[in-house]
Amino acid sequence: MxxxxxxxxxxxxxxxAVGGGLGLAIVVPALRVCVAPTxxxxxxxxxxxxxxxxxxxxxxxxPWQRIDVIAPVVKDAWTTEHDVPLGxxxxxxxxxxxxxxxxxxxxxxxxxxxxxxxxxxxxxxxSQWSASGALVANTGPAKRDLDPLPIEIKDGRxxxxxxxxxxxxxxxxxx
Amino acid sequence: xxxxxxxxxxERVRALSDQTRLGIPGGxxxxxxxxxxxxxxxxVEAITGAALSAFYAPSTASAWASVAYIKDxxxxxxxxxxxxxxxxxxxxxxxxxxxxxxxxxxxxxKPRELVWWLGLVLMVLVLGFAISGYVLRWDQxxxxxxxxxxxxxxxxxxxxxxxxxxxxxGNDYGNLTLTRFYALHxxxxxxxxxxxxxxxxxxxxxxxxxxxWGHDGLAATRRWPRQTLRDVVAMAxxxxxxxxxxxxxxxxxxxxxxxPGAAYDARPLWYFRWLFELRHLAGSMERAAALLxxxxxxxxxxxxxxxxxxxxRSPRKRLPYIGAVVGLFVLITVLTLKSFATDAxxxxxxxxxxxxxxxxxxxxxxxxxNGVPITGAQDVFKTVPMYTARSIFEHKCKGCHDAHSKDRxxxxxxxxxxxxxxxxxxxxxxxxxxFWGRTKLAATEDAMKAVELTPAELGxxxxxxxxxxxxxxxxxxxxxRGQAIFDKACTxxxxxxxxxxxxxxxxxxxxxxxxxxxxxxxxxxxxxxxxTLGEMPRFDGxxxxxxxxxxxxxxxxxxxxxxxxxxxxxxx
Numbered sequence: 001m002x003x004x005x006x007x008x009x010x011x012x013x014x015x016x017a018v019g020g021g022l023g024l025a026i027v028v029p030a031l032r033v034c035v036a037p038t039x040x041x042x043x044x045x046x047x048x049x050x051x052x053x054x055x056x057x058x059x060x061x062x063p064w065q066r067i068d069v070i071a072p073v074v075k076d077a078w079t080t081e082h083d084v085p086l087g088x089x090x091x092x093x094x095x096x097x098x099x100x101x102x103x104x105x106x107x108x109x110x111x112x113x114x115x116x117x118x119x120x121x122x123x124x125x126x127s128q129w130s131a132s133g134a135l136v137a138n139t140g141p142a143k144r145d146l147d148p149l150p151i152e153i154k155d156g157r158x159x160x161x162x163x164x165x166x167x168x169x170x171x172x173x174x175x
Numbered sequence: 176x177x178x179x180x181x182x183x184x185x186e187r188v189r190a191l192s193d194q195t196r197l198g199i200p201g202g203x204x205x206x207x208x209x210x211x212x213x214x215x216x217x218x219v220e221a222i223t224g225a226a227l228s229a230f231y232a233p234s235t236a237s238a239w240a241s242v243a244y245i246k247d248x249x250x251x252x253x254x255x256x257x258x259x260x261x262x263x264x265x266x267x268x269x270x271x272x273x274x275x276x277x278x279x280x281x282x283x284x285k286p287r288e289l290v291w292w293l294g295l296v297l298m299v300l301v302l303g304f305a306i307s308g309y310v311l312r313w314d315q316x317x318x319x320x321x322x323x324x325x326x327x328x329x330x331x332x333x334x335x336x337x338x339x340x341x342x343x344x345g346n347d348y349g350n351l352t353l354t355r356f357y358a359l360h361x362x363x364x365x366x367x368x369x370x371x372x373x374x375x376x377x378x379x380x381x382x383x384x385x386x387x388w389g390h391d392g393l394a395a396t397r398r399w400p401r402q403t404l405r406d407v408v409a410m411a412x413x414x415x416x417x418x419x420x421x422x423x424x425x426x427x428x429x430x431x432x433x434x435p436g437a438a439y440d441a442r443p444l445w446y447f448r449w450l451f452e453l454r455h456l457a458g459s460m461e462r463a464a465a466l467l468x469x470x471x472x473x474x475x476x477x478x479x480x481x482x483x484x485x486x487x488r489s490p491r492k493r494l495p496y497i498g499a500v501v502g503l504f505v506l507i508t509v510l511t512l513k514s515f516a517t518d519a520x521x522x523x524x525x526x527x528x529x530x531x532x533x534x535x536x537x538x539x540x541x542x543x544x545n546g547v548p549i550t551g552a553q554d555v556f557k558t559v560p561m562y563t564a565r566s567i568f569e570h571k572c573k574g575c576h577d578a579h580s581k582d583r584x585x586x587x588x589x590x591x592x593x594x595x596x597x598x599x600x601x602x603x604x605x606x607x608x609x610f611w612g613r614t615k616l617a618a619t620e621d622a623m624k625a626v627e628l629t630p631a632e633l634g635x636x637x638x639x640x641x642x643x644x645x646x647x648x649x650x651x652x653x654x655x656r657g658q659a660i661f662d663k664a665c666t667x668x669x670x671x672x673x674x675x676x677x678x679x680x681x682x683x684x685x686x687x688x689x690x691x692x693x694x695x696x697x698x699x700x701x702x703x704x705x706x707t708l709g710e711m712p713r714f715d716g717x718x719x720x721x722x723x724x725x726x727x728x729x730x731x732x733x734x735x736x737x738x739x740x741x742x743x744x745x746x747x
Contacts, residue, residue: 037355038337042345054717057570068436076235076349085553088436104436109326111319114438116523123440123527124323125454125461141454141461156716164347168330168462175346 037077044075045086049152049159052089058099058158064090064115064131066104069162086162088112089149090120090133101151101160102133108142110167120146143170198395200386203402207384208409209273210376213297215410216266217372219417220304221365223259228361231311233353238313239432240547240555246429247543257426258417263308265417266301267446271504274298278479278500281488282385288480290382293375295476300368305444307360311353313552315531318348318433319441327465348435388489431534432552440527442518449510452517456510472503537746560744564729567722569747571714578609585711586610590741593644593687593734598637602626616708623668623680628660636660643671644687644734676703687734692727693720 052067066088074084088104090113102120104112111124119136120129127140134145150161164175199207230249232241245252274294277283283291310321329339344351386393396402430439443451450468457464483496490497518524538555545558559565574580576588587609591597601610605623616622628636639657642649661671668680676682682703685691697715699705714723733741 035341037344037351038340040345042351043347043349045347056717066436077345077351079234079236079350081236081551084551085434085436104438110322111441112434112436112438114527123438123524124319138458141459167326 042077045084045162046071046073047161049150049154049161050086052091052151052158052160055153055156055158058091058093060093060096062092063117064092064102064120066115067091067158067160069160071162089151089160089162090115090146091151091158091160097153099151099153099158101149103147103149103163103165105147105164106142106167107144107147107165107172108140108168113146141168143168144172147172199384199398199402200395201390201393202396203398203405204387205405205409206276206387207402208406209269209276210379211406212269212409212413213266213273214372214376215414216262216269216417217368219258219262219414220266223255223262224361224365226255227259231357233311233357234350235313235348235353235433236549236551237547238311238353239429239552240542242312242314242429243539243542243547243552246426247539253426254421257421257424260308260427261417261421261424263301263305264445265413267305269413270294270298270301274476275500275504277385278476279490279497280385280387281483281493281496283480284483284486284488285480287379287382287385290375290379291480292477293371293378295473296371297368297375299473300364300371302446303364304360305446307356307364309444310356311360312429313353313433314430314535315433315437315439316428316430316441319439320443322348323441323443327462330462331466385488391488429535429539430531431538432555434553438527439531440524445511445515448514449507452510452514455514455517475499475503556747559747561725561729561732562747563722564725565744566747567718567726568729571717572726575711584613586614588730588733590733590736590738592730593641595637595641598640599633602628602633602636602640615710621679621708626664628664632656632660636665639671640683640686643683643685644691644731645685646687646734674703676706680708681705687731689724689727689731692730693723696723696726 050069050071052069057067058065067090069086069089071084071086072082074081074086090102090104091099093099106113106122106124106127108122108125108127111122113120113122113129115121119131120133121127122140122142125140125142127142128136129142129146130136133148135142147163147165149163152159166173166175227245230241230245230252232238242256245256247253277291277294306321306324309317311317325339325342328342329335331338340346342352342355343349344355383395442448450465453464453468454461479496479500483493485492487493538552541555541558542552545555548554548558556562572588574582575584576586577583578587578589600607602625604625605611606617606625611617611622626633626636635653635657637657638650638653639661642654642657658671661669667678669677670682671684672682673684674682675684694701695704696718697720698713699709699711700707700713705711718726
């Protein structure tokens with residue numbers, strides 16, 4: 001009776017089923033919680049233009065100037081924060097009403113790009129860009145020019161739209 | 176008594192007594208100490224980590240602040256954090272050496288493949304601790320290094336973007352990034368390490384130590400106490416070196432708080448430097464290099480017991496394998512050294528790094544002196560006295576008003592601006608270089624003429640003007656005499672009635688008070704101020720009333736400040 005192979009087989013299956021079911025019941029919800037944020041929008045930054053200050057802070061013909069892009073409000077998981085730096089924009093004024101802005105986010109892996117007086121340089125892996133933001137070939141791993149950002153003048157104020165692009169590819173696609 | 180107690184325990188914990196009887200083939204040797212040194216170092220990490228976790232606060236606003244607090248304000252905090260950080264370096268060195276040693280001995284051969292593989296997993300876990308721990312400090316170094324690491328991960332085919340979302344806890348760096356890496360660092364990885372170390376020890380005990388060459392078949396001696404003594408001495412030596420290093424480095428570094436906008440020369444931890452260098456060398460193949468090199472190296476090490484299968488462990492018959500492992504080790508060392516040499520020769524980099532260090536020590540000093548605002552570690556820089564006013568002055572006012580500005584267009588504004596000495600000097604020479612000298616007004620007929628009075632009269636008039644600010648130390652008698660002089664000599668152009676413009680010059684009522692400054696900064700061209708005579712632009716559009724008031728407060732502070740007071744404020 002005790003060694004009945006059918007009975008033993010049933011007991012094995014039952015043990016594995018109950019034990020495994022118990023394990024799954026514990027692990028599945030825990031794992032589900034852990035992966036939940038993976039595809040979620042956990043950090044919400046403004047998509048409309050952000051105020052960068054008065055137009056006169058940039059003089060016509062002056063070299064590129066780094067301006068912190070400060071979001072008035074950022075929602076980050078359970079917090080709402082005010083005046084949060086999102087990154088930097090390199091801005092210059094080519095003519096009275098004509099402005100250019102480049103994202104300081106390196107199109108390679110996202111380090112902040114600096115200005116060395118003649119061109120742009122990424123301190124992480126040495127990619128370089130000309131004074132117009134064009135990629136200098138064979139200097140580093142970046143695959144495209146610095147990303148331009150939409151900038152406009154409204155009521156004498158600079159207004160910039162902050163966009164993050166996908167990294168490490170030649171094409172420019174919003175992330 | 177002791178004997179009976181030992182017997183009582185061993186009777187109940189058979190495994191323990193088996194451990195002490197375990198054989199060491201060919202007798203004890205320093206060659207067998209690595210395993211226990213690694214266990215000791217993991218213990219150091221666990222204990223120091225537990226202590227640190229009682230202080231660390233994983234959120235974007237508080238992470239840096241809590242680490243700075245541990246480093247600079249908790250007694251011995253710098254030491255415990257230094258041990259925690261540098262013990263990882265020691266772990267990389269010792270596990271690396273243990274790995275090379277095992278490979279050379281051929282100790283991965285059947286039946287010890289599992290021991291070898293679990294050891295490799297342990298090595299990967301150590302690197303996982305390093306990566307997950309580095310970002311937790313949320314300083315410039317950890318923040319930007321993590322960008323690179325996650326960027327490389329994200330560029331992996333297929334799973335890349337998902338892995339990135341999994342690591343960051345969403346679409347961007349934020350609070351969840353920190354809580355996730357923290358959970359990984361203090362719960363998930365330690366749990367896995369416990370299992371792996373347990374498995375590694377268990378399987379290696381199962382098969383016993385691999386004898387050194389030529390010791391095969393020799394009688395085994397008990398581990399306890401002769402080998403155990405060697406183990407303990409080796410642990411003590413490694414720990415002593417670690418402590419010496421931690422003290423010499425004053426613990427572990429902490430850079431300035433993470434700043435998403437500021438360029439920072441991120442460098443990986445030294446044990447990842449070979450990959451960093453490899454990427455540089457690989458040029459356009461860098462993405463492949465970053466992803467493939469670890470896979471190739473890992474694959475080779477994992478496959479070693481499967482390719483080198485003959486039971487013979489003698490080095491002469493295994494030269495290609497020993498050569499490959501040693502060659503790999505040499506290559507990694509050379510790449511690492513080359514990476515450091517490249518940086519050492521870069522003067523521009525050294526300058527930028529010096530600036531970063533300055534910023535870091537300022538942030539830490541401010542954190543100690545003023546605490547870190549709850550709004551975020553970046554705001555620690557705003558805790559300097561009169562930050563808002565001074566930074567506005569720096570950007571909006573200095574160009575025209577600083578003594579050292581090349582483009583100065585107006586009167587110098589500095590320490591003592593608007594005190595008695597300042598007024599007296601002004602009255603003597605309103606168009607002097609330090610006053611209206613550089614204005615367009617000074618060259619016109621409308622410019623104020625020098626006041627010619629006796630020194631006593633000048634002192635009285637000065638007192639009247641000085642008193643307008645509401646200064647509490649004004650002398651009423653002198654002021655009254657000054658008013659008499661003013662009514663006789665100055666009212667052709669000026670008035671001291673509050674809010675009333677002079678006939679042709681600015682009204683002087685409340686001159687130098689906080690409200691007067693706010694009004695003047697808001698619109699200097701108002702009739703009561705400079706009217707059409709002034710060149711200074713109005714700031715009521717550019718600055719909020721709170722900001723204008725803050726600047727006004729700073730200007731009134733300057734009246735009683737000396738240059739030494741000004742210097743004491745420290746840099747912005």
